[in-house]
Amino acid sequence: MIQISKDSMPILREQDVVPFRNRVRELATKIGMSLVNQTKLITAASELVRNMLKYANGGKVLLELISRNGQTGVRLTFEDQGPGIKDIDLAMKDGFSTGKSLGLGLPGTKRLVNEFSIKSVPGEGTTVTITHWKNGR
């Protein structure tokens, strides 16, 4: 895997969400991602920053353009120092939520992107990484 570009952005307040989404859109446009795939990626990113704000009082996002096997894609890493997730399997189940949202967050987000991974240590924080390729596959 080759890293083409790298940037990071702090997400501390609700007002950071829209500029962040615009950054993601810029990256996706740069590699010529189709509108549907852009929309899926940005929506997924939006869900994840919301989680970060809601459960961890914010965090930071690493935005990367990457290339693997001749494919280019956008990889986003969401890192927070929040309370962490005790039971990831449960959190990844459709319809489960501890907050007052719809409980679509994590499983819904996973469906929108090509690659999704989550690591969490209770008391230390959560890291979610998503990757979406140019052609959406």
Added chain:
Amino acid sequence: MDRIPILKMGPFLLVTIQVDLYDRLALNLENDLITMVSKTEAKGVLIDISAVSIVDSFMGRILGNIASMSRIMDAETVVVGMQPAVAITLVELGLTLQGVHTALNVEKGMELLQNKIGLNLLNQEEYQEPADDTDL
């Protein structure tokens, strides 16, 4: 103050969302709309989201809330102009906007609202056309 304008047109309220909604703006809109429905006795609410490129679960919840609250206040809600990419994304996300009427564009949305409340209007004198339009 950050607010999205709400236009009153006859028995309907019209809202065109031209910017990407952030939370405060969306919550203000929910509040303002319900207040307006009560104040103007509106029978229908039309929300145009043709300029909205991202609808996440929060936004979806706001749209659902507006529809349910309006219904309790005796008004129907129709969301119009959703971009195809947004529709695809919403369904994959698992958000089907149940209970929210939708139409392809403002014109079709108005038609839908008129049909929905048409029967009620016929029975209510206050919403009849002005006198100069009626046959003498």
